[in-house]
Amino acid sequence: MNRLYLLLALVVSANCHAHYIPTDDGLVVNASLAATWSSSSVVDEYDYWQIPGTLMGGHAWPREEGVQIDELTLGLGYRFQERAFAVVELGSHAADEDHENEIELQHAYLGYVCCDTTGPWVIEIGQMTAAFSPGLAEHSADRMVSDAPLINDVFFGRDFHDKGIRLWWHETAGFSAGAELWRGDAFPATASGDNAWDLFGRYQWQTGGLSGSFGGWIYRSSASSRADHRYGGSHQHTPVAPPGTTASVFPDVRFTGDTDVYGVHGELGYRMAPDWRLGVKTEVMWAEIDGLVHDASSRQASVQGDQWGGWVQPYMGWQEHTFGVRGDWLSTDNQLVGAAAPVLAVDSGLANEKGHDPERVTVFWHWQWHPSLALRTEVIQDNTLPDEDLRWLFGVVWKDQLSPGSGSSGGHPH
Amino acid sequence: MATPTQWCFPLLKVNSLRYRLNRNSARVRVCALALLLPWASGCLDQSSTRVDDQGARVSSYDWGLPDSIPLPRVPEDNPMTEEKFQLGRHLFYDARLSANGTISCSSCHQQDKAFTDGKVHALGASGQPHPRNSQALVNVAWNNILTWGNPSLGTIEKQIMVPLYGDDPIEHGLNEANHEQVLRSLQAEPVYPPLFAEAFPDQDDPLYSDQAWDNIVKALASFVRGLVSFDSDYDRGELSASALRGEKLFNSERLECFHCHAGYNFTDATVDRLTSVNQLQFHNTGLYNIDGLGAYPEPNTGRHEVTGNPAHMGQFRAQNLRNVALTAPYNHDGSVATLEEVIRNYAAGGRVLTSPPNAGDGRMNPYKDGFITSFEISDQEIQDVIAFLESLTDRNFITNPRFSNPWTQDSEQD
Numbered sequence: 021m022n023r024l025y026l027l028l029a030l031v032v033s034a035n036c037h038a039h040y041i042p043t044d045d046g047l048v049v050n051a052s053l054a055a056t057w058s059s060s061s062v063v064d065e066y067d068y069w070q071i072p073g074t075l076m077g078g079h080a081w082p083r084e085e086g087v088q089i090d091e092l093t094l095g096l097g098y099r100f101q102e103r104a105f106a107v108v109e110l111g112s113h114a115a116d117e118d119h120e121n122e123i124e125l126q127h128a129y130l131g132y133v134c135c136d137t138t139g140p141w142v143i144e145i146g147q148m149t150a151a152f153s154p155g156l157a158e159h160s161a162d163r164m165v166s167d168a169p170l171i172n173d174v175f176f177g178r179d180f181h182d183k184g185i186r187l188w189w190h191e192t193a194g195f196s197a198g199a200e201l202w203r204g205d206a207f208p209a210t211a212s213g214d215n216a217w218d219l220f221g222r223y224q225w226q227t228g229g230l231s232g233s234f235g236g237w238i239y240r241s242s243a244s245s246r247a248d249h250r251y252g253g254s255h256q257h258t259p260v261a262p263p264g265t266t267a268s269v270f271p272d273v274r275f276t277g278d279t280d281v282y283g284v285h286g287e288l289g290y291r292m293a294p295d296w297r298l299g300v301k302t303e304v305m306w307a308e309i310d311g312l313v314h315d316a317s318s319r320q321a322s323v324q325g326d327q328w329g330g331w332v333q334p335y336m337g338w339q340e341h342t343f344g345v346r347g348d349w350l351s352t353d354n355q356l357v358g359a360a361a362p363v364l365a366v367d368s369g370l371a372n373e374k375g376h377d378p379e380r381v382t383v384f385w386h387w388q389w390h391p392s393l394a395l396r397t398e399v400i401q402d403n404t405l406p407d408e409d410l411r412w413l414f415g416v417v418w419k420d421q422l423s424p425g426s427g428s429s430g431g432h433p434h
Numbered sequence: 435m436a437t438p439t440q441w442c443f444p445l446l447k448v449n450s451l452r453y454r455l456n457r458n459s460a461r462v463r464v465c466a467l468a469l470l471l472p473w474a475s476g477c478l479d480q481s482s483t484r485v486d487d488q489g490a491r492v493s494s495y496d497w498g499l500p501d502s503i504p505l506p507r508v509p510e511d512n513p514m515t516e517e518k519f520q521l522g523r524h525l526f527y528d529a530r531l532s533a534n535g536t537i538s539c540s541s542c543h544q545q546d547k548a549f550t551d552g553k554v555h556a557l558g559a560s561g562q563p564h565p566r567n568s569q570a571l572v573n574v575a576w577n578n579i580l581t582w583g584n585p586s587l588g589t590i591e592k593q594i595m596v597p598l599y600g601d602d603p604i605e606h607g608l609n610e611a612n613h614e615q616v617l618r619s620l621q622a623e624p625v626y627p628p629l630f631a632e633a634f635p636d637q638d639d640p641l642y643s644d645q646a647w648d649n650i651v652k653a654l655a656s657f658v659r660g661l662v663s664f665d666s667d668y669d670r671g672e673l674s675a676s677a678l679r680g681e682k683l684f685n686s687e688r689l690e691c692f693h694c695h696a697g698y699n700f701t702d703a704t705v706d707r708l709t710s711v712n713q714l715q716f717h718n719t720g721l722y723n724i725d726g727l728g729a730y731p732e733p734n735t736g737r738h739e740v741t742g743n744p745a746h747m748g749q750f751r752a753q754n755l756r757n758v759a760l761t762a763p764y765n766h767d768g769s770v771a772t773l774e775e776v777i778r779n780y781a782a783g784g785r786v787l788t789s790p791p792n793a794g795d796g797r798m799n800p801y802k803d804g805f806i807t808s809f810e811i812s813d814q815e816i817q818d819v820i821a822f823l824e825s826l827t828d829r830n831f832i833t834n835p836r837f838s839n840p841w842t843q844d845s846e847q848d
Contacts, residue, residue, distance in 0.1 A: 359490035
C-alpha cells in the first residue's frame, strides 16, 4: 500500500502560492485574512493537543470552538532593480486562548535573479518560508480547507519560517530544483543544533486540459534540547483551573537529536469543460527520528522513530464552486530505550499504548464568491486523538492585492 | 482488539462518519465517498511505540512504593535485602555503637519526629554540640547528597562514617583506639550473630572477620535507605481546603517554593534510577550576612566549607519537605523555630538579624539564590501554606513498627 501512495504522489503534483518573486510592477502589496467558525474544539480547555506517538511543537495549535482567525497576512514585494527584489510579510496564525495571535515577521528576504542562459537561477537570503514542500508553504487562505495537513502539524509544527539562504534553478522548461540552508529556528530544528538543510526538485506541465506537477525533497535537521513551545519551553506552572476542573502542568520534555524528513508531492488537474474541472493533490512524508528525549530532572531515554503520513485531496470544480475531500493519515513506529523510557514516553507524547493511528477526513465545499472573497464549509471527522470528534466549520477567506490594484499580476507564484 | 478493516485508510470509514453538532446532535451517514478513491483499499501498518526501561522497575527488595515513584539507586556493592535492613535496624537503635555506650543513631534520629530530634543542636557522645541541626531521615535513598552542605558525600555508606568516626564534632566517638572494644560489645550480643549471618550469607564470619565494620556500615545504610515515606494526606489526595490553597501558593509564581522543593520528594537534591545526570544543587537563602559581604557564621558556611569557593558561601541543600511539620527547628543550624517563621523569612527575601552575634541583613546577601525574592503574603495565606506542608506528614511512617526500635518489647521482631 505504501508503494501505491508513493506512486500516486509521483503522478500528481501540487502548486503553491506562499512564496513568490515580484515582477517589475514596482511595489506590490498583498493581504489575506482567513477566519473560521468551528462547532467544537479538538481538545478541551486545560488540555493539550498531543497526538499519540508523535513529538509535536511549533505552531500546531488545535482548532478551538467558535470563531478563530486562522491567518492574517500583509505582504510587500518590491523589484528594486532589474534582477533584485525584496519581500516582507507580516502575519499571524491561530493560537489558543493563552497564546494570543502574535504578529510576526514571516518573510524578510532579498533575492537576485541571474544566469538566464542556464536558468534562471535565483538566490534568496533572509527570513523565508521553505520552498521544498509546496503544501508546507501554503497558508490557510491558499488552501481549500482551513486546517493544515496533519503531517505539516506533526513533522513541521504547521508552518516553516526560518532564516536561511536558497539557491534554485527556477522553472526552466517546467523544472525547478534547488537547495536551502537554514539557521535552524523552525521546528523540528533548533538554532543550537547543527544547521538544517534541504534539497528539492519538481516538474510541472500542461497539455490541453490536463495539467500537473510533481516533486520530491529531502530535509535534514538537528535539534538541541528542543521544547514543545506551544505549551512548554519556559517557566512552567500548573494552570489555574476553576473548581472541579482538572489541570496539570505541561511536561516539559525536550528532544535532542536528528530529524530527517523526505517527501513527495503532486497535483493532477483536468478541465473537462469550461465550467468543469477535476483534480487531485497529495503529499506524502517520511520522518526518521534519532536522538534523546530528556527532562529537567536529568531523566533521558534514547528514541528512534520511523513515522510517515500524508494527505490526498481529490476535488471537483464547477464554476466558482469546488467540492472535495481531504484525507489525512499518519503512522508511527517508535522505540524508546532507557531507565526513564516509560515516563518520558508518556510525558513526551510518544507513548501510544493502544496503537492509535491518527486520521482525519475533511469534506469541503469552497465557493469563490468574489475574486477576492471565498466562503468554505467543512465537515471534519477527526481521529487524530483516541477520542473521535466530528465538527462543522464555516469560514471566510479574503485575499487581495492591495497595490497596484486587484487583478494586476504583481507577483510570480511558485 | 481492532479488526483489520478498522485500520484501513480513513476514507473507507467515511460511511460510518457521525455528524455531531456540538457533540450531541443527530447522527447522519455520509456515503459513497470511498468510491472517489478506488486506491484507498489498503491498510496501514498499525502505529506502535515500544518502550524498554532496561529493568529500571525491577528490584528483589520490596520497597513498598506507589507506582508513581521510581526506584532509588542502590550501590552495586550493597544491594538491598530485607536481612540487611533488619540488621541495620538493630544497629541503628543500639547505643553500644558509640565510644561510651551513650549514643545510638536513634539518639538524634527519632522515629516520632521523622527521624530528627527536635533540638537546635544535638549533643554527641562526649557532650559536644553539633553545629548543624539533625536532619530528618525521610526517603534518604533518593538524596543525591547526604548532608547539609558537603557535595562529596554521595552515598549513605560514606556519610555514615562521619557520625561514627568524625572528631569535629564528636558524635558516636569511634576511633582507632576504641573501635575494637565497640565491636566486641556487639559480638557479645547474642542477637547479632544470626542477624549478621542472614544479612551476609556469602561470608563465613561476617561479625568477626575483617569485614565486620564494613558489614555494620552496609547494614546501617540499608536500614536508612529503607526508611520510605509516601503515605501522607497529600499522597492520598486528601487535602483540606486550606491545604489546597496552600498547595497552589506553594506552586505559584509569587512564592516560587517549588523550584528548589521540587518533585516527589520536594527537593531538587533528588536522584533515582530514571535520572541520568546527578545535578548537585545548593542554595543560599539569605539567612545571614554578618559582614555585609555575604558571610555566614563559622563553621556553618555550607558548601563553602568543603570547596572554599567564595561563591558557595551559605549554600545548603534544599531539604526534603516530607514530614517537615515534625522536624522543627528549621534551617541548617536550627535557628528558625517554626514553619511560619521560615515562610516569613522567605517573604522578606531573607532574614534580618539586629542583635549580635550574627547581626546582618540576609536580604542583601550577594550570594543569595535568585528565587529568594520578597513577596507579599497574608497571615491566612501563611496558614494555608503551613496546612499544605502539614499534609505532607506521613503518620504511618512515624508509627510503623517496621522502623521502630527492635530492642523494645512492643516493636516488630522480624
